[in-house]
Amino acid sequence: MTRSLVARTGTGLLILLYGLPFVWLVATSLKSDTEIFSATGLIFEPTIAAYQTVVNSDLLHACVNSAIIAAGTTLLTLVLATPAAYALARVKGLLVNVGLGSLILLQITPQPATLIPLYRVLGGWNLLGTQLGVVLADTALLLPFCVLIVRPFFLSVPQEVEEAGVVDGASRWRVFWQIVLPITLNGIATGATIIFFIAWGEFLYAITFLSDPAQYPISVLIAGQIGMYGIRWSNMMAIAVVASLPILAIYAFTHRLLRDGLALGSVR
Amino acid sequence: MGLYLLPAALFLAVLALYPFIELIHMSVSQVSSDNIFGDWPFIGTAGVQAVAVTADFREAAVNSLIYVGLVVGVGLGGGLAAALVLWRGGPLSGFTLALMVFSWALPGLINGVDWRFLLDPRGMVDTILSVARVAPVYWLVEGRLPLVSVALVNAWTVVPFATLVFRAALLDMPGEVLAAADVDGARPRQTLRYIVLPLLRPTILVLTILSLLYAFKSFDFIYIMTFGGPGTASTTLPFLSYRLAFEIYKFSDGAAVAVITLGLTILMALVYLRSVHREERA
Numbered sequence: 001m002t003r004s005l006v007a008r009t010g011t012g013l014l015i016l017l018y019g020l021p022f023v024w025l026v027a028t029s030l031k032s033d034t035e036i037f038s039a040t041g042l043i044f045e046p047t048i049a050a051y052q053t054v055v056n057s058d059l060l061h062a063c064v065n066s067a068i069i070a071a072g073t074t075l076l077t078l079v080l081a082t083p084a085a086y087a088l089a090r091v092k093g094l095l096v097n098v099g100l101g102s103l104i105l106l107q108i109t110p111q112p113a114t115l116i117p118l119y120r121v122l123g124g125w126n127l128l129g130t131q132l133g134v135v136l137a138d139t140a141l142l143l144p145f146c147v148l149i150v151r152p153f154f155l156s157v158p159q160e161v162e163e164a165g166v167v168d169g170a171s172r173w174r175v176f177w178q179i180v181l182p183i184t185l186n187g188i189a190t191g192a193t194i195i196f197f198i199a200w201g202e203f204l205y206a207i208t209f210l211s212d213p214a215q216y217p218i219s220v221l222i223a224g225q226i227g228m229y230g231i232r233w234s235n236m237m238a239i240a241v242v243a244s245l246p247i248l249a250i251y252a253f254t255h256r257l258l259r260d261g262l263a264l265g266s267v268r
Numbered sequence: 269m270g271l272y273l274l275p276a277a278l279f280l281a282v283l284a285l286y287p288f289i290e291l292i293h294m295s296v297s298q299v300s301s302d303n304i305f306g307d308w309p310f311i312g313t314a315g316v317q318a319v320a321v322t323a324d325f326r327e328a329a330v331n332s333l334i335y336v337g338l339v340v341g342v343g344l345g346g347g348l349a350a351a352l353v354l355w356r357g358g359p360l361s362g363f364t365l366a367l368m369v370f371s372w373a374l375p376g377l378i379n380g381v382d383w384r385f386l387l388d389p390r391g392m393v394d395t396i397l398s399v400a401r402v403a404p405v406y407w408l409v410e411g412r413l414p415l416v417s418v419a420l421v422n423a424w425t426v427v428p429f430a431t432l433v434f435r436a437a438l439l440d441m442p443g444e445v446l447a448a449a450d451v452d453g454a455r456p457r458q459t460l461r462y463i464v465l466p467l468l469r470p471t472i473l474v475l476t477i478l479s480l481l482y483a484f485k486s487f488d489f490i491y492i493m494t495f496g497g498p499g500t501a502s503t504t505l506p507f508l509s510y511r512l513a514f515e516i517y518k519f520s521d522g523a524a525v526a527v528i529t530l531g532l533t534i535l536m537a538l539v540y541l542r543s544v545h546r547e548e549r550a
Contacts, residue, residue: 010353011360018368018428024392025382041395084276087269099273106284108533109291110485110506113526116294116304116519117287140283143276176272194373201375204491219377226381226492233385240381244374251373255366258373262429263436 029237036233050234059218059242065131066200066217067246072135073142073199074192080139081146082188086176088147089154103144111141115208122209129211137205142198146191152264153187154180190261193254197247218243294523301517308520316524319512325525327500328508331415332484332529335504336536338419339426339483344475346423347430348468352460354431355438365435368428376425380492383421384408387493414494415502422489426482430475437471438464473544477537484533505529 028036030046088099118137119128127133157180165175181188203223210216216224222239225231251258295316297308319325350368354361371379386392387407394404407417441464449459487506490496496503496511503511506529513522 007353007356007358010349011358011364014350014353014364014368015360017424018364018371020392021371021382021386024386028385036390080276080279083272087272091269099277102280102285104481105530106280106288108481108485109288109530110509110526111487112506112510112513113291113523114284114287116513116523117290118283120290121283121287136283140280140287143280144284147276197373197375201377201488203377204487219375222377222381223492226384227495233388233390236381237385240378244378247374247378248370251370255369258369259365259432260436263433 025237026241028233029241031234033232033234050232050238054235054238055242059221059239061214062216062218062221063242063246065215066219066243069131069134069138069202069206069217070196070199072131073138074196076135076139077142077146077195078188078192081143081150081191082181083176085147085150086154086180089151089157100148103147106144107148111204114141115204118205119208128209129215131210131215133209134206137209138199138202141202141205142195145198146195149194149261150184150187150191153184153190153261156264157183186257186261187264189254190257193250193258196250200243200247291523292527294520295527297520299520299523301519304517304519311520315520316528319521319524320528324500324503324508325505325528328503328505328525329532331502332504332506332532334412334415335419335422335486336480336483338416339423339486340476340479342420342423343426343479343483344430344472346427347475348434348472350427350431351434351438352464355435365428365431368431372425372428374425376422376488377492379421379425380489383417383424384493387417387421408494409498412501414498415504418489418493418502421493422483422486426479430479433471433475434468437468441467476540480537480540481533484529484536505532 023042027042027044027046029050030048031044032047032049035044088096114137118140122128122133122137125133127136161179161183162175165179166172170178200217201219203217203219206217206220207223210220218239222236222243225236294308296310296312298311298315299308303309354365388394389404389406393407397405406413408414445463445467446459449463454462485506486504487510490502490504490507491510494502496507500508505525509522509525509529511522512518512525
């Protein structure tokens with residue numbers, strides 16, 4: 001086989017492997033219950049019955065809750081992570097090793113292991129049952145990851161650029177704010193996108209720390225129903241499609257950023 | 269520079285480091301639903317030792333090794349293959365890459381729900397198999413299949429990330445070297461074996477560590493697709509820790525499993541780094 005034939009076959013396989021699951025997801029959401037049971041594959045009469053059932057004010061409310069939690073988490077994480085990542089890219093020595101080591105240790109701790117201690121901390125602050133509590137927990141979960149993603153972008157800023165600013169008499173803060181940040185905007189946007197996506201899909205903290213269904217994000221609606229007996233798949237898939245739409249919308253604008261930014265973040 | 273670190277450090281100290289220390293504290297104490305809000309009697313490493321010899325723990329440890337092995341092996345192997353297919357460009361490769369990275373970007377929750385149905389006897393996989401007259405396979409029910417299925421779905425989301433990183437490394441490769449191999453009449457397979465793979469070695473190293481650390485703590489996919497079952501068939505160590513604490517309220521046992529899991533994760537990473545280091549000197 002020639003190289004181009006191998007490449008074409010491989011590309012075709014990859015498109016099937018990564019496209020078909022989403023096509024099937026959407027197709028299932030457009031099926032009636034009888035058609036799901038008769039396993040009709042992709043040839044069927046589409047109906048929007050499932051969407052008529054699931055898209056109501058409760059679901060839209062859950063989407064708003066998700067947006068509040070995910071946007072709040074992204075904002076707070078960036079505010080804390082960006083200066084920390086900058087410092088860890090500029091300072092050298094023991095402090096950096098201790099800092100990076102602790103971040104990695106927190107990063108590899110399984111999420112459920114933090115549930116009980118966090119429950120106690122948030123309870124002590126009367127933040128259980130509030131979305132602010134979930135935002136704080138999500139930020140604690142994602143902050144180490146965000147620092148590790150953004151730091152390589154600061155490392156790639158040449159020192160001379162900053163020294164030029166210092167020579168011109170700018171304060172350290174002005175150098176950071178007006179010279180370094182604009183250059184590293186891609187990295188910060190990469191971090192923001194990833195943090196938003198993960199926070200949008202986070203369900204374990206939300207399901208544990210929230211008690212009022214009116215505050216549930218859409219991820220909790222999905223995770224809470226998935227184990228139930230006699231689950232209606234067309235409805236479930238319709239909710240999953242609705243939950244994916246915001247991600248798809250953001251991804252349409254940021255996929256080039258992610259493509260180039262992720263590789264940078266992990267290799268350094 | 270300290271001022272730049274301070275906000276994040278304070279935040280993490282209270283909401284991440286303190287919970288982490290509490291986790292370790294819980295693992296060396298006797299904590300159940302009776303005294304979760306009271307005093308925690310100190311029992312030292314007795315709890316960790318007791319939980320480590322249970323049959324549940326051994327099963328979960330084996331399950332974790334299988335899970336991690338599949339996620340790392342299939343994730344990296346698939347990523348390398350996909351990167352080799354896609355890196356030279358071509359009309360469809362940009363689209364394919366964007367499609368793949370989208371499935372990486374989707375939360376595990378949504379991928380998990382999707383695949384839970386795709387692997388249902390009425391779902392995509394069995395429908396496709398039925399065309400070839402293969403009887404329906406109960407992917408999420410029978411024997412070791414649930415564990416393997418969930419691991420493969422998790423690997424399916426790791427492949428796009430590995431592809432991106434391998435692709436970047438391939439694009440960084442000195443063009444003259446590859447051109448020289450071409451001129452010397454090397455077959456594609458020889459170029460891959462003797463030139464490309466050795467140049468990719470550092471990338472493979474980093475990706476192995478990253479996906480190893482990631483796979484060991486993976487939780488979402490199991491929660492959504494099988495909830496560790498049927499029975500305990502797909503319960504890995506992080507999920508066992510969760511079940512001990514939240515199904516039977518043995519909080520200190522759950523914490524002990526979490527601490528052992530962390531220890532094992534670090535140990536595996538160090539053993540791997542050491543073997544790489546030794547190989548490099550040899």
